[in-house]
Amino acid sequence: xxxxxxxxxxxxxxxxxxxxxxxxxxxxxxxxxxxxxxxxxxxxxxxxxxxxxxxxxxxxxxxxxxxxxxxxxxxxxxxxxxxxxxxxxxxxxxxxxxxxxxxxxxxxxxxxxxxxxxxxxxxxxxxxxxxxxxxxxxxxxxxxxxxxxxxxxxxxxxxxxxxxxxxxxxxxxxxxxxxxxxxxxxxxxxxxxxxxxxxxxxxxxxxxxxxxxxxxxxxxxxxxxxxxxxxxxxxxxxxxxxxxxxxxxxxxxxxxxxxxxxxxxxxxxxxxxxxxxxxxxxxxxxxxxxxxxxxxxxxxxxxxxxxxxxxxxxxxxxxxxxxxxxxxxxxxxxxxxxxxxxxxxxxxxxxxxxxxxxxxxxxxxxxxxxxxxxxxxxxxxxxxxxxxxxxxxxxxxxxxxxxxxxxxxxxxxxxxxxxxxxxxxxxxxxxxxxxxxxxxxxxxxxxxxxxxxxxxxxxxxxxxxxxxxxxxxxxxxxxxxxxxxxxxxxxxxxxxxxxxxxxxxxxxxxxxxxxxxxxxxxxxxxxxxxxxxxxxxxxxxxxxxxxxxxxxxxxxxxxxxxxxxxxxxxxxxxxxxxxxxxxxxxxxxxxxxxxxxxxxxxxxxxxxxxxxxxxxxxxxxxxxxxxxxxxxxxxxxx
RNA sequence: GCCAGCGUAGCUCAGCAGGCAGAGCAACUGAUUUGUAAUCAGUGGGUCGGGGGUUCGAUUCCCUUCGCUGGCUCCA
Numbered sequence: 272x273x274x275x276x277x278x279x280x281x282x283x284x285x286x287x288x289x290x291x292x293x294x295x296x297x298x299x300x301x302x303x304x305x306x307x308x309x310x311x312x313x314x315x316x317x318x319x320x321x322x323x324x325x326x327x328x329x330x331x332x333x334x335x336x337x338x339x340x341x342x343x344x345x346x347x348x349x350x351x352x353x354x355x356x357x358x359x360x361x362x363x364x365x366x367x368x369x370x371x372x373x374x375x376x377x378x379x380x381x382x383x384x385x386x387x388x389x390x391x392x393x394x395x396x397x398x399x400x401x402x403x404x405x406x407x408x409x410x411x412x413x414x415x416x417x418x419x420x421x422x423x424x425x426x427x428x429x430x431x432x433x434x435x436x437x438x439x440x441x442x443x444x445x446x447x448x449x450x451x452x453x454x455x456x457x458x459x460x461x462x463x464x465x466x467x468x469x470x471x472x473x474x475x476x477x478x479x480x481x482x483x484x485x486x487x488x489x490x491x492x493x494x495x496x497x498x499x500x501x502x503x504x505x506x507x508x509x510x511x512x513x514x515x516x517x518x519x520x521x522x523x524x525x526x527x528x529x530x531x532x533x534x535x536x537x538x539x540x541x542x543x544x545x546x547x548x549x550x551x552x553x554x555x556x557x558x559x560x561x562x563x564x565x566x567x568x569x570x571x572x573x574x575x576x577x578x579x580x581x582x583x584x585x586x587x588x589x590x591x592x593x594x595x596x597x598x599x600x601x602x603x604x605x606x607x608x609x610x611x612x613x614x615x616x617x618x619x620x621x622x623x624x625x626x627x628x629x630x631x632x633x634x635x636x637x638x639x640x641x642x643x644x645x646x647x648x649x650x651x652x653x654x655x656x657x658x659x660x661x662x663x664x665x666x667x668x669x670x671x672x673x674x675x676x677x678x679x680x681x682x683x684x685x686x687x688x689x690x691x692x693x694x695x696x697x698x699x700x701x702x703x704x705x706x707x708x709x710x711x712x713x714x715x716x717x718x719x720x721x722x723x724x725x726x727x728x729x730x731x732x733x734x735x736x737x738x739x740x741x742x743x744x745x746x747x748x749x750x751x752x753x754x755x756x757x758x759x760x761x762x763x764x765x766x767x768x769x770x771x772x773x774x775x776x777x778x779x780x781x782x783x784x785x786x787x788x789x790x791x792x793x794x795x796x797x798x799x800x801x802x803x804x805x806x807x808x809x810x811x812x813x814x815x816x817x818x819x820x821x822x823x824x825x826x827x828x829x830x831x832x833x834x835x836x837x838x839x840x841x842x843x844x845x846x847x848x849x850x851x852x853x854x855x856x857x858x859x860x861x862x863x864x865x866x867x868x869x870x871x872x873x874x875x876x877x878x879x880x881x882x883x884x885x886x887x888x889x890x891x892x893x894x895x896x897x898x899x900x901x902x903x904x905x906x907x908x909x
Numbered sequence: 910g911c912c913a914g915c916g917u918a919g920c921u922c923a924g925c926a927g928g929c930a931g932a933g934c935a936a937c938u939g940a941u942u943u944g945u946a947a948u949c950a951g952u953g954g955g956u957c958g959g960g961g962g963u964u965c966g967a968u969u970c971c972c973u974u975c976g977c978u979g980g981c982u983c984c985a
Contacts, residue, residue: 483981489912531976640911735985852945853947868945
């Protein structure tokens, strides 16, 4: 008797069909699903499979379209295979390695006698288009691992062989389209013709298996979307995002410069930029004092002996700057912790004093590798809103939780979304297993009690303890570590920090390093991109500008600007002999929130006409009303 | 640090199969006294990132070095 299976599709009545030769495609057809053309794959009992996957028992099925995020990932992965085929075709002798789907697109890493260049991309794209036109089927097969090793050896693909040798599975899946066979878990779209819109974006070097001791491969990046419109929209978005680049806005808004002749990674803040960071720093000092932190301030240079004692010399020395004076070696601080340890140890501490929270806007220097510098976001000199908390082990979790509250409150003010990453013990580290366990638990429990989602980065912790990193995104959606909370059981030990407990005995305190903004420079960089340079009134280095119509209005304009300045409002003037439209345009490009127009009419009434940055005009108002408005907005931090 | 690309006026960029270095904006000078995103005219401005080489001649080709951009690695 013929076997039948029952297929369930959400929103349709179940269907009984013959199991003979039934696959995903046939099953969806049997249920007369719409849009077969846009089908990338199928979910069988929630598991994503090729459309060609066999179905031999009753199942819940669901189509996966190329327009969905899951479907797009499959399209992108398939595009990577097509690119690999095109590259193998154009560059005989090239060796393939890995090629996954990533956000918005895909990449594939190749090993070839020369590096690929941007000018190779159009040829590769054309060849890919040919392969797509042929609408070649992606054919999955499962083979014993040993057989796959022989297959890739025969094809002269040592990287694939290496990958296979590291696998423990007995059977592996391989996919073939046209002349190209790849080791791959899948799934894939049914045929190359499903790839409707792609573009190769750039080439880059990448180490095999992400290890800098391995060979440098040639990586080609591409993007792929369900249709040409989505691809065009994505490319346009990228162009728009590039206009928010803080390095570009930094010049346009006259915030800062970074110059070759000063040194890479060293920032010069111009008055507007310096005002911006002053506002931010003052704000952060107040927020810390409110939460029971005490101000501290350490020196910029500390004797090298001290850096040896703290462990920085051994573990971080290659990133430090050293200098020598009167035969005495000094190191410029790359971190602020040492002075804070010395403040703690300057006298005998009682458990009644704990926790101690030392806060410093500490400027540090770190010799970052040249290739990683990135405007304000990755600099060699920067200032941290840094604090070190010394507490009992019992207080540790409570302190971590209140830091998470602090982070949440501050990020809400700026309107930042963030995600958390918890890093565990690296191979090169110090401290006892017990200390590490205890610290990691405190971190994880605190995050979980806040109901915050997080990811774990195994082995990514600092050498002295585990950490929680708070990640923010820049205009191009790249993630950067800003706030960080790091446990440290090493430094209290090295500096022999103690407190006298209720039992009259000496105990070792626990310690937390933490920053909220992270680096003021980095945070500013992200902030500039976040607001696209149009800072809210409370942050705007210039809050208002007085624009005169004719020279007759200058004395009145002077009075107005003095009144505003006296009320604590940051005001500039533009009394030049130019047309109003010209002055408005310039103020607009400087993204000044309040443009204050004064002409004969305003002089008569003693009022001011206000144009906002968004183009709106407010009814004319008295200087007093204007001051109230700007102050009110600043207080609300809008 | 590694891979690829790029360094021309204050800024954005053109130019160059090797033959006296250009535009727009900005700056400066003058005219204009102006009502919500660019008034007009004129003037000055460059060791073509630095060093070396090839050449009669290099901004252009080659080497090297510094820096920048995008990745990779790193990121206490």
